[in-house]
Amino acid sequence: MSEIASSTWFTTAPHWGWLIVFYYLFGGLAAGSYFIAALIDLIGRREDRPIARMGYFVAIPCLMVSGVLLLVDLYRPDRFWHLFLQSNTMRPIFQYWAPMSIGSWGIIVFSLFALLSFLAALAESRHLSWGWAGHLRPPSIVGRVIAVLGILMAMYVAGYAGVLLAVTNRPLWSDTPLLGMLLGVSAMSISASLLLLIARWRGLKFPGVRSLDRFDSWVIGLTLLVLVAVIVSLGSVARVWLSLWGALLLVAVLVGMIVPLFMRWRSARSAQTSALAAVMVLIGGFILRTVIVFTQQGIQP
Amino acid sequence: MAEPMGFFTDTTVCIGCKACEVACKQWNQLPSPEGGANTMSGDSYDNTRKLDGINWRHVKFVEQFSEDRVGGRWLLMSDVCKHCVRAGCLEVCPTNAIIRTEFDTVVIQSDVCNGCGACVAGCPFGVIDINPVSKTAQKCTLCYDRLQAGMEPACSKACPTDSIQFGPVRELRERGAKRVSQLNDGGESRAYLYGADEKMLGGLNSFFLLVDKPEVYGLPPDPKLPSRNLVPASMFSALGALLVALIGVFSFRERRSGEGEDRP
Structure with a gap:
């Protein structure tokens, strides 16, 4: 064993691999899409409502994929309900100090809000004939309450995944308190990119599309800053990235952050450039998650 | 609650016979790795290599030899779950599968664990892993079933040199301190106890006597x-969310106006 950078070097890697990488991607997209949709619903222009509707439509399938991924990742998927009920007493189990416990409940509660907003979006687009469902979105009072609570839960779901990594003893993950912030912020950026991509693909011309572009650029900048802070906070542990994983991280930064920012700066109003930049942000976000999940695996006691 | 029970492992008298590993495997009916395939490490007498879901005792072979193999020593240590008073595994378990017993030991209930x-x-020591047969997380139980029947754990019972000693933690700590004094008086000034006091995670109910830095034995300092x-x-996550919300x-x-026009 080479020089020891941290006491976390002596721990065992959990078997969290590609399923978790994809969970971080789809969970982040679900949370971010809902966040953006509800924010547009609450404070945006009325003509941008179709973009918000798109966000609600994206959130639900992403959440469903996330749920399946988490379920399959358990070694005993038949016991997934042990996360919610004490298996011998059948009483609810909620451990506020264990991120996996509160995270599981968080996803359930967020799913509820996402479902209500999804129904409202369906009703508004006349895919659903339940008239009452339309009131589950702003501007109705009930809709506003759902959107505000849903936004809070979306931000929670986007961030808890990184907190879960920090509350371990694995190298890298537990050597910085900033991974939750990084994954949370990045979730918003990849979601904005996905919505942008769909909007560009559908040829939408609402002012909100430009707002999405602007939002994404600022959040990419913030993601970059947080990533720098992560590296600084890691101290000598950051040398784990003097490896192939570090090279991949550099690819994520270039492809998913710096180049898209540059492209948008150079031709801010070009729809094609915006769409291409969005694709690159999504690819970069996926690589970033891959690097975060896998880097620690090679470090074993 | 019964008195806290634990192990004191004196690494200076371990001879690397692996009787503890065998006794543990037999009593707890733990499976062989890779379906019984003969897996050799190829670079050490240590073929177990690590603690995991099917190896709850592991005799570490630390070879400290010079390049020319003229001078050197073996450090042998039978590693096991530390049964920490403040246990990392217990606090992150979302299903309450991990419990603290009446003996102040830490046990994973295999029928509750969902293998998350x-x-x-x-675990700060890399003790726990998934058992491929039960598909649940497993580790040393300090032979909870034997303790409940008033018996000694299988590994310490089998240890031929008393390198592994079992008993009330209070008594073991006294015994460990005496042994350190004895070694110091005999000229082995490097001897010390690892995890015997409360500074380390509230105290390790399974602590060790070592004669080199912890990391040499694969233990976190x-x-x-x-x-x-x-x-x-x-x-920090909340701060990130707040900043994104502001953006x-x-x-x-x-x-007001002037937005939304795109060039093709």
């Missing part, structure tokens, strides 16, 4: 609880 892996990453990051990581408000709030 949180404890695997949470400064093990910590996973929960140390809970509050700061949550606060969102400035980006999406209703503006």
Whole structure:
């Protein structure tokens, strides 16, 4: 064993691999899409409502994929309900100090809000004939309450995944308190990119599309800053990235952050450039998650 | 609650016979690795290599030899779950599968565990892993079933040199301190107890006498609880969410005009 950078070097890697990488991607997209949709619903222009509707439509399938991924990742998927009920007493189990416990409940509660907003979006687009469902979105009072609570839960779901990594003893993950912030912020950026991509693909011309572009650029900048802070906070542990994983991280930064920012700066109003930049942000976000999940695996006691 | 029970492992008298490993495997009916395939490490007498879901005792072979093999020594240590008083695995388990027993030991209930892996990453010592047969996280139970029947754990019972000693933790600590004094008086000034006091995770109910730095034995010099990051990581996540929300408000709030025209 080479020089020891941290006491976390002596721990065992959990078997969290590609399923978790994809969970971080789809969970982040679900949370971010809902966040953006509800924010547009609450404070945006009325003509941008179709973009918000798109966000609600994206959130639900992403959440469903996330749920399946988490379920399959358990070694005993038949016991997934042990996360919610004490298996011998059948009483609810909620451990506020264990991120996996509160995270599981968080996803359930967020799913509820996402479902209500999804129904409202369906009703508004006349895919659903339940008239009452339309009131589950702003501007109705009930809709506003759902959107505000849903936004809070979306931000929670986007961030808890990184907190879960920090509350371990694995190298890298537990050597910085900033991974939750990084994954949370990045979730918003990849979601904005996905919505942008769909909007560009559908040829939408609402002012909100430009707002999405602007939002994404600022959040990419913030993601970059947080990533720098992560590296600084890691101290000598950051040398784990003097490896192939570090090279991949550099690819994520270039492809998913710096180049898209540059492209948008150079031709801010070009729809094609915006769409291409969005694709690159999504690819970069996926690589970033891959690097975060896998880097620690090679470090074993 | 019964008196806290534990192990004192005196590494200076371990001869590397692996009787503890065998006794543990037999009593707990633990499976062979890779379906019984003969897997050799190829570079050491240590073919077990690590603690995991099917190896709850592991005799570490630390070879400290010079390049020319003229001078050197073997450090042998039978490693096991530390049964920490403040246990990292216990605090991250989301299903309450991990419990503290009346003997102050830490036990994973295999019928409750759903194999999420949180404890695997949470243990500061890399003790826990998934048992491929039960598909649940497993580790040393300090022979909970034997303790309940008033018996000694299988490994310490089988140890021929008393390198592994079992008993009330209070008594073991006294015994360990005496042994350190004895070694110091005999000229082995490097001897010390690892994890016997409360500074390390509230005390390890399974502690060790070592004669080199912890990391030489593959032990963390400064093990910590996973929960140390809970509050700061949550606060930074909240800060990130707040910043994104602010950007969102400035980006999406209703503006007067002049936006929305795109070039193809």
